[in-house]
Structure formats: structure tokens, C-alpha cells
Amino acid sequence: MIDTRFSPLILAKGLCKRYPSGDAWVRPLQDADIKVYPDQFVAIMGPSGSGKSTLLHILGFLDRPDKGAYCFNGQDISLLEDDALSLLRASRVGFVFQTFNLISQCTLLENIMMPFLYHPEPPENAREVALIALQKVGLAERRMHRPDQLSGGEMQRAAIARALVVNPIVILADEPTGNLDAENTRGILKIFKEMNENGTSLVVVTHDIEVARAAHRVLFINDGRLNE
Amino acid sequence: MNRLSVSAGKGRDVLLQAWRALAMHRLRSLLSTLGIVFAVAAVVTMLSIAEGAKREAMEQVGRLGLDSIIVRNAMAENDVPDLRFGFMPEGLGNNDIRAIKQIPGVERIAFAREFTAVLPELGESDVIHVLEVNHDYFAARGLRLAEGRFISGIDVRNRHQVCVLGAELADRVESPGGGLGSIVHIDGGPYRVVGVLLYRGHADNEAMPLVLRDFDNAAFIPLHETEGAFALSDEDPSLSEIVIKMSDSLSIGPASAAVRRVLSWNRGGVENFELVVPKELLAQARHTQRLFNIVLGSIAGISLLVGGIGVMNIMLANVSERTREIGIRRAIGAKRQHIAVQFLGEAILLTAMGGAAGVALGSGAALVLGFFIAWPISISAWPVLLAIFMSIGAGLGAGMYPALKAANMNPVDALRHN
Ligand SMILES: Nc1ncnc2c1ncn2[C@@H]1O[C@H](COP(=O)(O)OP(=O)(O)OP(=O)(O)O)[C@@H](O)[C@H]1O
Ligand SMILES: [Mg+2]
Numbered sequence: 001m002i003d004t005r006f007s008p009l010i011l012a013k014g015l016c017k018r019y020p021s022g023d024a025w026v027r028p029l030q031d032a033d034i035k036v037y038p039d040q041f042v043a044i045m046g047p048s049g050s051g052k053s054t055l056l057h058i059l060g061f062l063d064r065p066d067k068g069a070y071c072f073n074g075q076d077i078s079l080l081e082d083d084a085l086s087l088l089r090a091s092r093v094g095f096v097f098q099t100f101n102l103i104s105q106c107t108l109l110e111n112i113m114m115p116f117l118y119h120p121e122p123p124e125n126a127r128e129v130a131l132i133a134l135q136k137v138g139l140a141e142r143r144m145h146r147p148d149q150l151s152g153g154e155m156q157r158a159a160i161a162r163a164l165v166v167n168p169i170v171i172l173a174d175e176p177t178g179n180l181d182a183e184n185t186r187g188i189l190k191i192f193k194e195m196n197e198n199g200t201s202l203v204v205v206t207h208d209i210e211v212a213r214a215a216h217r218v219l220f221i222n223d224g225r226l227n228e
Numbered sequence: 229m230n231r232l233s234v235s236a237g238k239g240r241d242v243l244l245q246a247w248r249a250l251a252m253h254r255l256r257s258l259l260s261t262l263g264i265v266f267a268v269a270a271v272v273t274m275l276s277i278a279e280g281a282k283r284e285a286m287e288q289v290g291r292l293g294l295d296s297i298i299v300r301n302a303m304a305e306n307d308v309p310d311l312r313f314g315f316m317p318e319g320l321g322n323n324d325i326r327a328i329k330q331i332p333g334v335e336r337i338a339f340a341r342e343f344t345a346v347l348p349e350l351g352e353s354d355v356i357h358v359l360e361v362n363h364d365y366f367a368a369r370g371l372r373l374a375e376g377r378f379i380s381g382i383d384v385r386n387r388h389q390v391c392v393l394g395a396e397l398a399d400r401v402e403s404p405g406g407g408l409g410s411i412v413h414i415d416g417g418p419y420r421v422v423g424v425l426l427y428r429g430h431a432d433n434e435a436m437p438l439v440l441r442d443f444d445n446a447a448f449i450p451l452h453e454t455e456g457a458f459a460l461s462d463e464d465p466s467l468s469e470i471v472i473k474m475s476d477s478l479s480i481g482p483a484s485a486a487v488r489r490v491l492s493w494n495r496g497g498v499e500n501f502e503l504v505v506p507k508e509l510l511a512q513a514r515h516t517q518r519l520f521n522i523v524l525g526s527i528a529g530i531s532l533l534v535g536g537i538g539v540m541n542i543m544l545a546n547v548s549e550r551t552r553e554i555g556i557r558r559a560i561g562a563k564r565q566h567i568a569v570q571f572l573g574e575a576i577l578l579t580a581m582g583g584a585a586g587v588a589l590g591s592g593a594a595l596v597l598g599f600f601i602a603w604p605i606s607i608s609a610w611p612v613l614l615a616i617f618m619s620i621g622a623g624l625g626a627g628m629y630p631a632l633k634a635a636n637m638n639p640v641d642a643l644r645h646n
Contacts, residue, residue, distance in 0.1 A: 062559060062639045083563050090561020097643075101556045105248045117241055118561035162560065 007074060009170060009201055010036035010059060015068035016224075017054050028054045029065065030224030038169070041192070041202040043212040046221035052205040053174055055221065059203060060093050060172045061085040073169065090118040094163025094200075096173035100155040102147035108134065108158050109143040115166045133161040137191055153184030160191055170201040177208050189214050246574040249546065260542035261582035263535025264622055268586025268615045269593060271528045275611035276594035278520055280604035285513045289506045291370035295477040297484050298504040299324075299470040299491065320467040320491075320501060327490040333479040334472055338364035341451055342468040345415040349401045356397060357442070358414055360451035366392075368471035371443060376408045376423030383422075384450040391419040395427035396444040412447070419449060480507045532618060535582070536626040543575050543630035554634050555642030568635035575627025576620055583619025587612050 017029040028051025036042050046052050057063040058070065061077060070077045073092065077085070089095075102111045112130040116122035123129050134140045137157035139150075147155055156176060163171050171192075177185040189211060196202055204211060212218045219226045250257045292298070301319045325337055341360040350356070359365075366378040374395060383390050391412065393401065398421075401412060411418050428443055474483055484505050491501055547554070554567055562570075591607050598605030 057640050057643075060559065062643065083565075086558070086561055086563040086566075089559065095559045101552070101559075101643075103553055103556060105252045106245070110244075110248075114557070115560045117238065117245075118557075118563065118566055166561075 006037075008035045008071075009038045009040075009073055010034060010071075010203070012059070012065075012070040013068060015055070015058060015065045015070065017051070017058065017063070017066050027224050029058075029068075032068070032221070032224060032226050034059070034219065034226050036170070036201060036203060038201055039196070039199055040217065041196045041215045042204070043215035043218045044203065044205045044221060044226070045207065045212060045218060050221045051224060052221055055226075056172050056174050056203065056205055060095055061088055086118065087120055090115060091120055091166060092169050094166065094168040094171040096156070096159050096163050096171060096176045098175035098178040100147070100152070100159045100179075102155055102158055102162070104147050107144050107146060108139060108150070111147065111158060112143075112162050112165050115162060119166055130161075130165055133165040134158070136164070136194075137161045152179050153181075153187060156180060156184070156188055157191065160188065164195060164200065168200065170203065171195065173202065173204040173206075175205055175207065177206065177211060182210075185210060242569060242573045243577065245570060246577045249550075249574055250578060253546075256542060256545075257578060260538050261535075261578050261585075263531065263538040264579045264582030264619055265535075265586045265589060267528060267531035267535045267622075268583045268619055269590035270531060271524065271618065272587050272590025272607075272611050272615055273594045273597065274524050274527075275614070276591065276605050276607045277597065278517070278524070279608060279611065280598065280606035282513070282517055283606050284604045286510070289510045289513065292504075292506040293368070293370060293473070294507045294510065295474045295480065296368060296506060297472040297474070297480065297487055298506075299328075299472070299487060300502050300504065301468045302500050302502045320470050323494055324467075324491055325470065327494060328470065328472055328487055331483055331486045331490070333474050333476070333483055335475045336364050336368070336473040338362055338368035338471040338473070339451070339467050340365055340469045340471075341466055345447075347397075347401070347412060347414060347447070349412045357446045359446055359448050361448050362451050364473075365448075365471065368473055369443075371428075372426040374424045374426045376421070378423055379448060379450050384452065387452050388450060389417060389419050390422045390450065392423040392425065392448040393421055394425050394442075394444040394446045397447060398424040400445075414447060414449060419447075477507055480505060484508075528618065532622050536579075536622040539575055539578055539582075539622065539626040540630060542578075543571060543627055544633070546574065547571060547630045547634045550634075551637065551642050551645040554637050555639055555645065558637075558639035559643060564635040567637075568631040571631035571634045572624070572627045575630070576623030579619040579623035579626065580616070583615050583622075586619070587615050590615070 012032070012034045015029045015032040015034075016027070018025045018027045020026075028049070032051075032055065034055070044052055044055065054063070058065050059072075061072070061080075064078070072088065075088075080088070095101075102108075103114065106114070109127070109130055112133055113126055116126045116130075131140060131143065134143055137160055139154060139158055139161065142150065142154065142158075147158070150158065156179075160171075160176070163173075173192075177188055180188065185208060192202055192204070193214060202215075204215065206212060217228065219228060221227075299320060319341075320339070325339065328334060328337060339362055343358055343360075344355045345358045347354070347356050361379060363379055363381045363384055365371075371378075376392070379390060379392055382388070391414065393412075398407065401410075401421075407424065408421055410421050412421060413419070425443060472483070472487065474480060484503055488503055492499060495501075557567060557570075590611075594605050594607060
């Protein structure tokens with residue numbers, strides 16, 4: 001059996017992704033390698049359009065690379081069917097997006113509980129677990145509010161609560177502070193650090209120096225490759 | 229927690245989510261389901277009315293008995309005899325009864341002579357229908373007693389001056405003491421009331437015009453079979469109705485043909501009589517019912533199709549508007565099937581609510597309509613069940629394509645949508 005503490009949680013080699021663009025190709029990923037060990041907080045930086053989101057989508061099994069190998073937690077992703085990938089996303093991975101992506105017709109609490117709808121083994125006390133997650137991000141009193149009744153910082157904290165409610169082994173965040181001011185950014189960072197100390201790995205795409213500074217490692221993406 | 233309660237919980241969640249999504253666009257959801265509402269309402273209304281009519285027809289035919297044949301004087305049906313000139317239309321007579329008795333399978337024969345008379349006990353000195361009957365008549369026509377007794381064979385033989393009154397007539401008679409035992413005068417003669425019939429209801433409806441008389445407003449007196457003023461004779465065929473009971477209902481077909489033949493023979497080919505065969509009426513009613521069901525089914529199918537297209541249209545709009553939501557749900561772990569179930573659930577919830585509204589609307593319309601056209605209405609469980617199945621089926625049909633479209637979206641494209 002693989003000892004997951006010393007083998008990488010995320011191990012990807014030679015990832016390629018290209019999109020047709022008129023007669024030519026856009027190649028956001030060309031032979032990109034990435035390794036993330038358990039408990040690591042990794043920041044990924046790079047210019048706009050360099051393929052950061054593309055990489056994160058592949059790491060979160062939302063997309064498949066055109067070429068390259070990807071092992072998550074010792075599992076070869078290319079061997080898994082669509083449903084198995086959904087199951088991995090439901091139980092092992094949490095996503096945080098720049099635009100929060102809460103579901104507008106549902107209350108905060110319902111949003112936070114939503115991952116349990118798709119979880120293979122939802123806890124019996126899903127509601128309590130969701131409330132605890134909301135408490136961690138300081139939004140317990142706002143549980144019956146709709147997303148549009150919240151500020152940007154609050155929405156992002158709620159989105160983080162949704163990501164961590166299933167207790168994932170890694171959180172993938174795509175510019176989580178891109179729409180937030182300095183103070184809210186600090187709030188989010190504080191939550192990230194706490195989570196990281198509690199054993200959740202973090203892969204955060206960011207333009208923000210503050211966020212990059214908080215990370216253990218910073219990777220730069222350039223010409224489709226990742227450099228330390 | 230066992231698996232069942234987990235899936236029950238998830239079912240509830242799916243419904244709640246569907247409700248949330250539909251509630252986002254209340255008016256739009258409402259409008260999209262109107263087609264289903266009207267389709268279901270139409271079906272429930274028509275079925276309730278048809279079911280009521282059918283039940284009434286079956287009951288009436290059943291009361292007549294499937295083993296009976298009724299012969300009626302056709303002239304008496306159309307022309308009220310003008311007694312001032314002593315003119316009586318050619319009717320049915322003793323020779324007819326004798327001939328019918330020869331037909332194999334005939335068990336009993338009941339008969340009646342109808343005339344109109346004045347009943348002074350009626351406040352308004354109205355004219356009533358009087359039926360002179362033999363004692364078999366009540367059983368043969370399926371009449372039932374509210375109180376007292378029928379006219380018996382002894383009454384007929386001994387020429388007792390007794391009578392049985394229809395339910396409404398009994399109510400209208402204003403005699404001191406009223407009811408059983410009181411004396412009423414029919415054409416001047418005193419008759420003692422020995423029985424009152426159970427109320428039958430006005431049966432003169434479109435469904436069964438031939439079979440029924442207004443027994444509720446008739447008086448029955450014994451028909452004396454021999455001698456006297458009202459005696460039956462071959463020369464004076466004056467019966468208005470003969471009811472033939474067969475030993476079993478299988479021989480009805482040939483027996484009714486035989487009856488027609490002998491009566492025709494007795495009249496030298498003049499068909500001034502008509503045959504009512506309940507079994508044939510029933511078959512006819514069933515046939516009509518089947519046709520009606522086919523027409524109804526087609527109408528329901530077409531309106532359901534149109535309603536379903538409306539729902540599908542809205543569901544497609546929902547799916548494309550919520551592309552991003554689909555991406556988000558996929559990102560937090562939803563499988564394709566979860567997405568499909570979600571949108572299918574919305575479509576079914578939409579049509580089920582439309583169906584429920586349609587059942588309410590249709591039942592209400594049936595009641596109102598039944599009130600105005602004085603038609604028996606029967607709101608039973610099966611049209612409602614049918615309506616529920618119909619609307620759920622429409623939801624499935626209309627929601628399937630949009631749901632699959634949603635489920636098969638590429639998660640990344642869905643997330644990048646906007
Ligand atoms: N579905 C697609 N079809 C065509 N081109 C695409 C598609 N998805 C992404 N691209 C292109 O791939 C490149 C990388 O996109 P990506 O979103 O990964 O960039 P990014 O690094 O996240 O940029 P940003 O910092 O602006 O978010 C871009 O040039 C983009 O236009
Ligand atoms: Mg991006």
C-alpha cells in the first residue's frame with residue numbers, strides 16, 4: 001500500500017491542453033508537470049490567459065488533459081469513468097471560484113449542505129455539520145439568507161464553507177480573492193491557513209502577492225509550463 | 229441511518245430544490261403548465277360526466293333486468309288517446325300474450341294498461357297516469373317499495389280496489405291521514421292505498437329515453453284479467469306494455485326476434501309496437517361508451533401533447549439559463565444522473581402541480597355543469613388517478629430531453645458559461 005504522507009497527493013506529468021482558435025491552436029498547457037504533497041499550500045501564479053484555470057479544472061477532474069498523466073491520491077485518473085470522477089469531486093475535493101458560484105435560489109445553509117446531496121456517504125446530521133462549517137467562516141447567523149443578500153467577502157466565505165463541509169483532502173481555489181478587498185482577503189487567508197493546519201492541502205490560483213506569500217510554494221505558469 | 233431513509237431524504241431534497249427553482253420564475257412556471265391544467269381538467273370533467281351517465285344507464289338497465297324484453301304500444305307513446313270520442317289506439321292484447329307464452333324460454337309475462345285519470349285528492353285536480361298491472365309487473369320492472377306492499381295476485385283475482393302510489397304522487401296526495409290505508413279516487417272509484425314506491429328519480433334523460441316511465445308520479449291498480457269493464461279481450465287489445473321475463477339472458481336474442489315476429493303476424497305486418505331489450509341497450513351503451521372513450525382519449529392525448537410541449541419549452545429555457553448552476557453542481561460532485569434527476573424532477577413537479585390544479589378545476593367544472601344540465605355526476609377515484617398518471621407521464625416526456633441535455637453538458641463549458 002502506498003503511504004500517502006510521503007507520496008504526492010497530486011502528481012501530474014506532461015499535461016497538454018489545446019483549444020482550436022480559428023486556424024491555429026491555443027495551447028494553455030504544454031507539457032506541464034505538477035506535484036503537490038499532502039498538507040501543502042501551493043500558490044499558482046501567471047498572466048491572464050496562461051492556463052491557470054485550465055490546469056485547475058484538470059486537477060479537479062472537471063476536464064481531461066489531451067495528453068499527459070495525472071495521478072490523484074495514488075489513483076490514475078485516466079482510468080476512471082465520469083461517475084467515478086464525480087464521486088471523487090464529491091468526497092475528496094473542494095472547489096472555490098473567483099465568482100463565488102453560490103446557487104442563487106437556495107439559502108446559505110442549503111448551499112452549504114448541497115455537497116451532501118452528491119456525497120456517497122452523507123452524515124446523518126448533515127444540517128449540523130453544515131452549520132458548523134458556516135460557523136467556522138463566521139456566517140452562522142446568516143444561514144437563512146440568500147446569496148444576493150450577502151457581500152462579496154461573505155459570499156466567498158460561504159463558498160469556502162461549502163468546499164470544506166465534506167472534509168476534502170484538497171481544496172482547489174481559482175482566484176478566490178480576485179473580487180475582494182484587502183481586508184476580506186486577509187479574512188479568507190486566515191481561514192485557508194487554519195484549514196491547512198488541520199490537514200487540508202490547498203492549490204490556489206492567485207494574482208495576489210499576499211496569498212502567494214502565505215503559501216508554502218509558489219508555481220509560475222508560463223508558455224504552458226509550470227516553474228517553481 | 230439506513231439506505232431507505234437516505235434516499236427518502238434525497239427525494240425530499242430533490243423536490244425542495246425543484247420547488248426552489250420553479251419558484252424563481254413563478255409566472256413563467258404557471259403559464260407553462262396551463263396546457264396541462266386544461267388538458268387534465270377537460271379529461272376529468274368529461275370522465276365525470278360520462279361516468280355519471282354510464283352509471284345511471286347501467287343502473288337503469290340493470291333494474292330492468294338483462295333477462296327481460298319490454299314490448300310497448302308505439303302509438304300510445306306518441307298520441308295521447310282522445311277519450312272524448314271513445315277512440316282507443318290499437319294496443320297489445322290477449323292474443324299477443326298467448327302467442328308470446330308459446331316462445332321457448334319465456335318464464336313470466338307482466339303487463340300494464342295505461343290511462344290518464346283525475347285524482348280529486350290532488351289539490352290541483354291534475355291528470356295523472358294510472359297503470360293497471362298484474363302482480364308480476366313490479367318485479368318485472370324492478371320497482372321497489374318504500375312502504376306497504378305491491379298489488380298481489382289475490383288483489384287481481386278478487387278485484388280488490390287497492391292501489392300503489394309512486395313516491396312523488398304519494399307526497400302530493402292531500403288526503404286526511406295520508407299515506408298507507410287512506411282512500412284515493414281514481415276516475416271516481418275509491419281505492420285504498422296499500423303501498424308506496426321508493427323514489428326513483430326522473431329517469432327521462434337522454435341516455436335512456438325508451439325504457440323509462442315517470443313511475444314516481446304514477447298510480448298502480450290491479451288489472452282484472454277476466455270479464456268486466458276492463459277485461460282483456462282479443463277484440464279490444466288495449467295493453468300499453470308487456471314485460472317478458474326469460475329464464476336466462478342467453479336466449480334474449482332469438483326470443484326478441486320471435487316476439488317481433490309473432491306480434492307482427494298478429495297485426496298483419498303493421499308494426500305499431502316497439503321492443504326494448506335492456507341487454508341490447510346495454511351493449512349499445514357500452515359501444516357508445518367505447519367510442520366516447522376513444523374520442524376522449526384522442527382529445528386528452530392531443531392537449532397533453534400541446535401542454536407537454538409548453539413545459540418542454542420552459543424546461544429548455546431553464547436548462548440554458550442555469551448552465552452555470554449545472555457547472556457548479558458538477559464541480560461539487562453531482563453525477564450526470566443527479567443533474568438529469570434534478571431537471572426531470574422540476575418538469576414532473578411542474579406537470580404534477582398542473583395536474584392537481586386540473587383535477588380541482590375539472591371536478592369543479594363537472595359539478596357546475598352537472599348542476600346546470602341536471603345530469604348525474606360521478607367523481608370517482610380513477611379519473612383522478614388517470615389524471616395523475618397523465619400529468620406525471622407528461623412531465624417525464626417533456627422533461628426527458630431537457631434533462632438529458634443538462635446532464636450531458638461538459639462541466640467546464642458549463643462553468644465558463646456567461
Ligand atoms: N473552451 C475553450 N475554447 C477555446 N479556448 C479556450 C477554452 N477554454 C479556455 N480557452 C483558452 O485557453 C487559454 C487559457 O484559459 P484559462 O482560463 O485557463 O486562463 P487563466 O490563466 O485562468 O486566465 P485568467 O487569469 O484570465 O483567469 C485562454 O487563452 C482561453 O481563451
Ligand atoms: Mg482563470
